[in-house]
Amino acid sequence: xxxxxxxxxxxxxxINKFNATPEKGxxxxxxxxxxxxxxxxxxxxxxxxxxxxxYCPGGNIKASLAGSDDNGPAxxxxxxxxxxxxxxxFDGVVGVxxxxxxxxxxxxxxxxxxxxxxxxxxxxxxGARFNWxxxxxxIWTGKLDLTRLSAIKDTDGVTYAEAMVRAGFEVSxxxxxxxxxxxxxxxxxxxxxxVLEKRGYRIGLVEAIAGIQHLxxxxxxxxxxxxxxxMDDRSDALQAAARIITAVEEIAQKIGSNxxxxxxxxxxxxxxxxxxxxxxxxxxxxxxxxxxxxxSTVAAINQAVNxxxxxxxxxxxxxxxxxxxxxxLSNEILDLMVEKTRERHVEPLRMISGAGHDSALLAxxxxxxxxxxxxxxxxxxxxxxxxxxxxxxxxxxxxLSTVVALAASSG
Amino acid sequence: xxxxxxxxxxxxxxINKFNATPEKGxxxxxxxxxxxxxxxxxxxxxxxxxxxxxYCPGGNIKASLAGSDDNGPAxxxxxxxxxxxxxxxFDGVVGVxxxxxxxxxxxxxxxxxxxxxxxxxxxxxxGARFNWxxxxxxIWTGKLDLTRLSAIKDTDGVTYAEAMVRAGFEVSxxxxxxxxxxxxxxxxxxxxxxVLEKRGYRIGLVEAIAGIQHLxxxxxxxxxxxxxxxMDDRSDALQAAARIITAVEEIAQKIGSNxxxxxxxxxxxxxxxxxxxxxxxxxxxxxxxxxxxxxSTVAAINQAVNxxxxxxxxxxxxxxxxxxxxxxLSNEILDLMVEKTRERHVEPLRMISGAGHDSALLAxxxxxxxxxxxxxxxxxxxxxxxxxxxxxxxxxxxxLSTVVALAASSG
Numbered sequence: 001x002x003x004x005x006x007x008x009x010x011x012x013x014x015i016n017k018f019n020a021t022p023e024k025g026x027x028x029x030x031x032x033x034x035x036x037x038x039x040x041x042x043x044x045x046x047x048x049x050x051x052x053x054x055y056c057p058g059g060n061i062k063a064s065l066a067g068s069d070d071n072g073p074a075x076x077x078x079x080x081x082x083x084x085x086x087x088x089x090f091d092g093v094v095g096v097x098x099x100x101x102x103x104x105x106x107x108x109x110x111x112x113x114x115x116x117x118x119x120x121x122x123x124x125x126x127g128a129r130f131n132w133x134x135x136x137x138x139i140w141t142g143k144l145d146l147t148r149l150s151a152i153k154d155t156d157g158v159t160y161a162e163a164m165v166r167a168g169f170e171v172s173x174x175x176x177x178x179x180x181x182x183x184x185x186x187x188x189x190x191x192x193x194x195v196l197e198k199r200g201y202r203i204g205l206v207e208a209i210a211g212i213q214h215l216x217x218x219x220x221x222x223x224x225x226x227x228x229x230x231m232d233d234r235s236d237a238l239q240a241a242a243r244i245i246t247a248v249e250e251i252a253q254k255i256g257s258n259x260x261x262x263x264x265x266x267x268x269x270x271x272x273x274x275x276x277x278x279x280x281x282x283x284x285x286x287x288x289x290x291x292x293x294x295x296s297t298v299a300a301i302n303q304a305v306n307x308x309x310x311x312x313x314x315x316x317x318x319x320x321x322x323x324x325x326x327x328x329l330s331n332e333i334l335d336l337m338v339e340k341t342r343e344r345h346v347e348p349l350r351m352i353s354g355a356g357h358d359s360a361l362l363a364x365x366x367x368x369x370x371x372x373x374x375x376x377x378x379x380x381x382x383x384x385x386x387x388x389x390x391x392x393x394x395x396x397x398x399x400l401s402t403v404v405a406l407a408a409s410s411g
Numbered sequence: 412x413x414x415x416x417x418x419x420x421x422x423x424x425x426i427n428k429f430n431a432t433p434e435k436g437x438x439x440x441x442x443x444x445x446x447x448x449x450x451x452x453x454x455x456x457x458x459x460x461x462x463x464x465x466y467c468p469g470g471n472i473k474a475s476l477a478g479s480d481d482n483g484p485a486x487x488x489x490x491x492x493x494x495x496x497x498x499x500x501f502d503g504v505v506g507v508x509x510x511x512x513x514x515x516x517x518x519x520x521x522x523x524x525x526x527x528x529x530x531x532x533x534x535x536x537x538g539a540r541f542n543w544x545x546x547x548x549x550i551w552t553g554k555l556d557l558t559r560l561s562a563i564k565d566t567d568g569v570t571y572a573e574a575m576v577r578a579g580f581e582v583s584x585x586x587x588x589x590x591x592x593x594x595x596x597x598x599x600x601x602x603x604x605x606v607l608e609k610r611g612y613r614i615g616l617v618e619a620i621a622g623i624q625h626l627x628x629x630x631x632x633x634x635x636x637x638x639x640x641x642m643d644d645r646s647d648a649l650q651a652a653a654r655i656i657t658a659v660e661e662i663a664q665k666i667g668s669n670x671x672x673x674x675x676x677x678x679x680x681x682x683x684x685x686x687x688x689x690x691x692x693x694x695x696x697x698x699x700x701x702x703x704x705x706x707s708t709v710a711a712i713n714q715a716v717n718x719x720x721x722x723x724x725x726x727x728x729x730x731x732x733x734x735x736x737x738x739x740l741s742n743e744i745l746d747l748m749v750e751k752t753r754e755r756h757v758e759p760l761r762m763i764s765g766a767g768h769d770s771a772l773l774a775x776x777x778x779x780x781x782x783x784x785x786x787x788x789x790x791x792x793x794x795x796x797x798x799x800x801x802x803x804x805x806x807x808x809x810x811l812s813t814v815v816a817l818a819a820s821s822g
Contacts, residue, residue, distance in 0.1 A: 193639025210638060214684060225791055226673035226696045227621060227765030228604025231663050238674055239660050245653035252642050262637035263649055264684045266677055273625060273675045273694035275792075283684035285637045354638030380636055381686075 001109060001400060003101050005393040011097040012392075014041050015081065016089045025086035025383035029129035029154075030136075031059065031163040038081045039121060045100055046119060049107040057146065057173045058139025059123030059164045065103060067115040067407060073183040075113075075407045076366075077102065077399060078120035080136075080358065084128045088385020090190045094373065094392050096121055098188040102400035113407035115183055122358040129154045129163075137358035141365055142176045182366035184333060184406045187359045188395040189370060190387050194378030201349040202391050203398060204372030205337050208289035209353040209360040210258065211326030213298050215284040217244070217305060220315035223270055223278030237280040238268055240312050247304040248284065251297060258352045259297050261286045289326045289352045327360040333369035333402070340401045346394065369402065371395050412520060412811060414512050416804040422508040423803075425452050426492065427500045436497035436794035440540035440565075441547075442470065442574040449492045450532065456511055457530060460518040468557065468584045469550025470534035470575045476514060478526040478818060484594040486524075486818045487777070488513065488810060489531035491547075491769065495539045499796020501601045505784065505803050507532055509599040513811035524818035526594055533769040540565045540574075548769035552776055553587045593777035595744060595817045598770045599806040600781060601798050605789030612760040613802050614809060615783030616748050619700035620764040620771040621669065622737030624709050626695040628655070628716060631726035634681055634689030648691040649679055651723050658715035659695065662708060669763045670708050672697045700737045700763045738771040744780035744813070751812045757805065780813065782806050 018037035021027040028034045039061060043053050051063035064074070079095020099119045106117060123136030130152050138144035149161040149171060161171045191197075196204050221237035245263050252261040262285045268277035284301065288294035302318055309316045334350070341348040353360075353370065362368045373395040376386040429448035432438040439445045450472060454464050462474035475485070490506020510530045517528060534547030541563050549555035560572040560582060572582045607615050632648035656674050663672040673696045679688035695712065699705035713729055720727045745761070752759040764771075764781065773779045784806040787797040 191639060192636050193641075194635075194644065195639070195641065198644070212638070224605075224789055225603050225766060226675060227623070227671065227698050227767070228602060228606070228791075229671070229765070229789060230604075230606065230669075231660065231671055233605060233609070236660075236673075238656060238677065242653040242656035245649060246657065249642065249647075249650050258641075260638065260640070260642055262647075262685070262687055264637060264679060264686050264688060265682050266649065266679055268675060268677055271676050273696050274673070275675050276673055277675060285684050287638050354640070355636060356638070378635055378640060380639075 001105060001111070003105055003393055003396045003400060005389055007104070008097050008101050008392055008396060009389055011100060012089060012093055015093050015097070021086055026083050026089055027085050027087065028081065028083045030082040030124040031167040032129070035082060036167060042081070042096060042100060042121060046103065049104055051103060051119065055169045056140060057175055058136040059167065059169055060136045060140050061121045063119040065106065065117040067113045067117065069114045070116060072115045073181050074116040074118045075183045075403050076118040076120050077186040077403055078122065079187050079189060080122045080125035082124055082126050082128065084126050084381045086383065087381050088383060090385050090387045091192065091380055092125060094190055094387060094395070095188045098392065098396040098399050101396050102403055105400055106404065111404055113404060115407040117403060117407050125358055130160050134356060134358055134361060135160065137361045140177050141361045143361055146174050177365050179365050185359060185362040185366050185368040186399055186402055187357060187370050188399050189357060189372060190380060190385070191372040191375045192355050192378070192380035193375065195351060196349060196372060196374035197376065197378065199349060201347070202374060202394055203341050203346055203348040204351045205334055205341070205348045206329055206353045206370035206372060207334060207350050208329060209327045209357060210287040210289045211291055211294045212324045212356060213286045213294060214321040214323070216281065216319045216321060217284055218279060218281045218317040219309060220317070221278055224276045226274045226276055229276060234276055235312070235314055236276050237314060238277040240308050240314050241266065241280040241282060243308045244305055247308065248301055251300045251304065255293060255297050255300070257288065257290065257293055259288050259293060260354060261297065261301065287354055291326050294326060324356055324360070327363045329359070329363055330367035330369055333367050336405060337369055337371065337398060337402050340398055340405070344394070344397065371398055412516060412522070414516055414804055414807045414811060416800055418515070419508050419512050419803055419807060420800055422511060423500060423504055426504050426508070432497055437494050437500055438496050438498065439492060439494045441493040441535040442578045443540070446493060447578060453492070453507060453511060453532060457514065460515055462514065462530065466580045467551060468586060469547040470578065470580050471547045471551050472532045474530040476517060476528040478524050478528065480525045481527060483526045484592050485527040485529045486594045486814050487529040487531050488597040488814055489533065490598050490600060491533045491536035493535055493537050493539065495537045495792045497794065498792050499794060501796050501798045502603065502791055503536060505601055505798060505806070506599045509803065509807040509810050512807050513814055516811055517815065522815055524815060526818040528814060528818050536769055541571050545767060545769055545772060546571065548772045551588050552772045554772055557582070557585050588776050590776050596770060596773040596777050596779040597810055597814060598768060598781050599810050600768060600783060601791060601796070602783040602786045603766050603789070603791035604786065606762060607760060607783060607785035608787065608789065610760060612758070613785060613805055614752050614757055614759040615762045616745055616752070616759045617740055617764045617781035617783060618745060618761050619740060620738045620768060621698040621700045622702055622705045623735045623767065624697045624705060625732040625734070626709070627692065627730045627732060628695055629690060629692045629728040630720060631728070632689055635687045637685045637687055640687060645687055646723070646725055647687050648725060649688040651719050651725050652677065652691040652693060654719045655716055658719065659712055662711045662715065666704060666708050666711070668699065668701065668704055670699050670704060671765060672708065672712065698765055702737050705737060735767055735771070738774045740770070740774055741778035741780055744778050747816060748780055748782065748809060748813050751809055751816070755805070755808065782809055
């Protein structure tokens with residue numbers, strides 16, 4: 001049951017030839033010509049081994065290998081093929097090619113499985129075209145209503161529904177993923193962080209996916225002349241923002257427990273060197289795998305904003321934006337994967353995913369497991385994104401043995 | 412010797428009819444159609460009272476009232492008529508109309524003066540068209556070489572030299588302002604700050620004009636995923652910048668002595684909510700009327716950048732941009748103006764100008780004095796800019812009596 005690394009390498013190369021920005025990284029937006037090309041390559045490979053291709057709600061694609069008991073719930077595996085603008089060669093692709101190679105081995109080696117095995121490609125995971133991440137899986141799991149697809153548009157004004165139809169999907173198909181028809185979901189993905197590399201692990205097994213709260217915070221002071229306004233007569237919005245940014249780091253460090261909090265964007269108004277900032281607007285991204293800790297972190301930051309602005313007699317506005325609840329993955333599958341990893345004389349790291357994944361939505365429907373492979377220097381969403389082929393191969397073997405175990409078992 | 416306030420009001424209204432942006436504030440860029448209109452109005456008024464108009468190097472305009480001893484050094488007064496984009500109705504205009512009204516009174520009341528009295532309008536004080544403040548006075552005082560005028564361009568690519576020629580100036584005239592031909596320079600200007608208003612003064616007498624050092628500071632960290640990078644494994648450029656911004660305020664407050672330091676502009680790279688800032692660039696504007704204190708403030712901030720980035724293992728770049736040395740104005744004229752103010756039963760406030768003015772350059776050539784009148788709420792460079800007419804009248808009277816004293820005296 002050894003996977004063929006040179007075949008995985010070839011798959012990755014072939015998929016990444018479908019790229020709208022060959023001069024800088026990989027850009028493969030959902031339903032674009034490049035995306036349809038990559039989907040075509042993968043579905044052709046799957047048809048070749050006898051899988052049955054279905055076009056599913058939300059623009060997702062499923063390839064099924066029939067099991068000996070074809071009425072039983074299926075074991076699903078896969079990931080996504082869309083990328084961010086100027087992204088890397090591995091994010092999403094690793095999970096799709098791992099599923100493809102695992103399926104090939106199952107067919108070639110005629111590995112018996114009672115349950116159907118489904119290879120799935122989720123659409124618009126990144127949200128780079130329609131500014132809505134996990135869109136395909138949101139529709140398919142019923143988190144987002146089908147009617148919304150006529151309102152969600154790309155920057156050219158093309159709706160998701162229109163793009164789906166052009167890509168050959170039927171928009172009105174509202175059949176959702178059903179718990180009773182699924183045994184499990186498995187996804188291999190690059191870590192997109194540097195924890196595995198730094199700690200010397202080749203495999204990470206995800207216990208939970210962090211919840212995310214995005215906020216926009218605006219501090220309201222008074223714009224004054226930088227030369228004629230004494231220091232003690234200023235209502236400098238940036239000076240307050242600097243204290244808040246400092247507090248955000250201190251709060252996240254103090255709370256610990258995998259809490260991360262980031263200010264990635266900041267701008268002053270009017271934004272001139274010789275004018276005291278009258279307004280400062282910045283983003284806040286807070287994540288934690290535990291809902292209560294996530295909420296209390298956000299509350300502590302809100303309190304800090306209130307205290308700092310109060311002390312300085314400044315106004316503020318805190319606007320909560322999108323939020324994703326934390327998700328615990330399947331303990332049953334985690335234990336199985338730990339066992340399968342150790343069978344290969346490899347010790348896995350149980351870890352938290354700080355990034356969101358389609359599997360987070362699938363976890364509400366079925367037993368779900370995620371396998372992380374190391375990202376070099378933690379780089380992701382950029383041309384420097386890199387994962388060693390032997391680590392992808394190991395992730396694929398682990399996926400294969402786990403899927404086979406789940407598809408064969410009577411549980 | 413009472414000035415006529417309704418005439419000043421009319422002058423201000425007439426000048427501000429020459430405005431490229433009547434829908435939002437006042438925009439009168441140097442040598443524009445609107446600027447030439449305002450110059451035409453002022454020179455017509457001055458010609459009417461018998462002043463002799465000269466087109467001077469650098470695009471400045473001088474109107475001379477002959478004295479009884481016409482070979483003696485002249486007493487000069489004036490300000491500028493150009494504005495920032497969408498500026499106010501008083502910045503610059505107040506000094507020009509005060510000089511105009513003072514000249515009218517001198518002629519109408521046949522006030523004897525031995526020395527010539529010159530009314531001057533400096534060009535491109537704001538730098539809003541050619542991105543070079545105090546340009547007219549820089550040329551006329553020899554701080555900037557005439558040949559540079561063929562290289563300095565506006566956003567349409569028109570050089571300052573070309574614009575001067577179209578406005579009727581001779582570009583090759585290199586005659587500089589000479590100390591032996593000047594007795595004094597006087598300028599009335601709005602404060603552009605809120606010190607006079609807050610402290611209840613109607614007149615500020617400027618002891619010194621603050622020196623300015625502009626810098627660009629870049630903090631170099633590492634851009635990482637906001638979800639997958641633990642707090643203790645980040646090289647977050649913004650977290651360091653926040654400590655530096657805090658330190659800038661603390662340093663300026665600790666040093667005191669009229670020190671002001673401002674960060675008016677900041678940006679993160681890549682600038683996305685879900686990416687830890689890899690680079691943060693911000694502006695720094697430091698001002699002090701004392702060169703040694705200005706330098707030591709900048710040095711203390713440099714040290715703070717070094718310490719904070721060192722502690723966090725981040726790189727940084729500090730690029731010094733333009734600098735203007737502090738300028739002490741004439742004690743002789745200051746004392747004279749204090750006396751003239753008190754004669755009106757008004758107590759003046761001796762103060763520092765945090766903003767730059769043409770008078771700062773004139774102070775190198777001749778005894779120079781500046782009179783500030785209050786700005787409502789300190790607002791300036793915006794449509795809300797406002798100074799009460801009675802305060803402008805008081806400033807004008809003070810200008811008049813000081814000019815007359817200086818032009819009549821044998822000193």
